[in-house]
Amino acid sequence: MAAARKPVPVAEAPSRGRYFNSGNGPSIVPIDIGHKEYMGLIDPDTAFWSLVKKDRLADTLTDARFISAYKKKSEKFADEMHMLRFGLKPTAVYFNSTEQCNLNCTYCYIPGDMRKNGRHMTEKELLAALAKLKTHFRKTMPKGRLPQIIFHGAEPMLNRKAVFRGIEKYRDDFQFGIQTNATLLDDEAIAFLTARDVSIGLSLDGHTAAIADKTRTNWTGKGVFEKVEETIDKLKGYHGFSVICTITSENMRHLSSMVDYLHARHVPTCLLNIVRCTLPPSLAVKPDDTPSARHFLKALDRSRELYKKTGRKLVVANYANILISILAPTARRLMCDISPCGGGRAFFALAPNGDLFPCSEFVGLARFNGGNLFKDGVDAVLESEAFKMVTERKVEDIKACGKCAIRHFCGSPCPAEAHETNGGMKATGSFCEFYEEQTRHALRAIADGKDNDYLWDGWDKGTRTTFDTHML
Numbered sequence: 001m002a003a004a005r006k007p008v009p010v011a012e013a014p015s016r017g018r019y020f021n022s023g024n025g026p027s028i029v030p031i032d033i034g035h036k037e038y039m040g041l042i043d044p045d046t047a048f049w050s051l052v053k054k055d056r057l058a059d060t061l062t063d064a065r066f067i068s069a070y071k072k073k074s075e076k077f078a079d080e081m082h083m084l085r086f087g088l089k090p091t092a093v094y095f096n097s098t099e100q101c102n103l104n105c106t107y108c109y110i111p112g113d114m115r116k117n118g119r120h121m122t123e124k125e126l127l128a129a130l131a132k133l134k135t136h137f138r139k140t141m142p143k144g145r146l147p148q149i150i151f152h153g154a155e156p157m158l159n160r161k162a163v164f165r166g167i168e169k170y171r172d173d174f175q176f177g178i179q180t181n182a183t184l185l186d187d188e189a190i191a192f193l194t195a196r197d198v199s200i201g202l203s204l205d206g207h208t209a210a211i212a213d214k215t216r217t218n219w220t221g222k223g224v225f226e227k228v229e230e231t232i233d234k235l236k237g238y239h240g241f242s243v244i245c246t247i248t249s250e251n252m253r254h255l256s257s258m259v260d261y262l263h264a265r266h267v268p269t270c271l272l273n274i275v276r277c278t279l280p281p282s283l284a285v286k287p288d289d290t291p292s293a294r295h296f297l298k299a300l301d302r303s304r305e306l307y308k309k310t311g312r313k314l315v316v317a318n319y320a321n322i323l324i325s326i327l328a329p330t331a332r333r334l335m336c337d338i339s340p341c342g343g344g345r346a347f348f349a350l351a352p353n354g355d356l357f358p359c360s361e362f363v364g365l366a367r368f369n370g371g372n373l374f375k376d377g378v379d380a381v382l383e384s385e386a387f388k389m390v391t392e393r394k395v396e397d398i399k400a401c402g403k404c405a406i407r408h409f410c411g412s413p414c415p416a417e418a419h420e421t422n423g424g425m426k427a428t429g430s431f432c433e434f435y436e437e438q439t440r441h442a443l444r445a446i447a448d449g450k451d452n453d454y455l456w457d458g459w460d461k462g463t464r465t466t467f468d469t470h471m472l
């Protein structure tokens, strides 16, 4: 039997039952992970997992030592999972310092009129917002840990002066990041941001202009591929740099080439994020679930091939997070692939007028406005009905997901698209197979001992193994 390594979850009190799957015994569901030798065994309630050789499945499920060892640990796993899902406070803010954007990307979640005619936050407002957030996080965060502020959409560089002023003034109080379309990042801006260790995320959807410019153009329809490429080259060697590629019907067939392209340009980290279908325009480029999953997995395999060939990694961060959620749940980043998702509980989003939303995906949707940073306390906003609609959306309550064995590695994202386009919070998001196949791929990678090839070096510093079936 292969081992379940590192801390693994659970949600219920330890059972007194003597057998798996009957009476009061815990449930362990065998799942096909597409491996020639191994099956997965998962407790769907707790996300405890193990890998077992197919010809040892019956022996494992009836192995009294396995049941007993699992039961001993289950209470700890339950507490850990409960804490991850319900016990944490936000540590990051997606800070929208302007409503405007100089681009008009096909799938943007911010309403077009807002991006065209919206307002900037003034420098005074931006500094006041950072002061308020500093006071809030001082109360809630452990000493020695800095909260994160990520300047985010629309295009933060349109409000450059105020943003840079905020970074300068509060550089000791926050860990800053900026997510930008790269078109306005000149040499001076790059020097300013890199000297202050600000993490920089750029957006690019393809390895050629013909592909990338299908979804990312300015308001006159002109693509921006060349400009982004130029910026990527200028950032070569900067450790805090990543590229987000949004997977759509326009680029999904080219994801492996995109991986080649980014690796050749020494990008250390990328995110291959499936498009969020929150607003109708994104539906026009929604990829089909099955082929997008297939192309995504091919791109993952390509990233590993390149690592093996060159000794240099391009980490696909969204997949790496799924791997980490399996290997060491408490080390995972709480974003989309946990339920409730990170929106409103691990982070929240601030709009330029001070309004607060659980996630940037909800900015512009009035019913998800939980209050205003300048008028209401953050604590009250976190408890608002608008936030609770998101923070109380649990995967167990979603009919299609309630019986899914891997629901705690997926989380059934995204509540914004479930609510806006699929009929409500109890609906699934727009993709299932994409998330299912990621988890199966991750379990295969673990079975083959390839998991570290997909992860940042030293990712597991500070983690420890709490359950290892090799020891039975």
Ligand code: SF4
Pocket (backbone or CB within 6 Å): 276, 335, 336, 337, 341, 342, 343, 359, 360, 361, 413, 414, 415, 416
């Ligand atoms: S699942 Fe959707 S709402 Fe939740 S964090 Fe991800 S993008 Fe935001």
Ligand code: SF4
Pocket (backbone or CB within 6 Å): 395, 400, 401, 404, 405, 406, 407, 408, 410, 411, 412, 413, 428, 429, 431, 432, 433, 435, 436
């Ligand atoms: S969306 Fe699919 S993979 Fe995710 S929890 Fe629901 S059924 Fe499972």
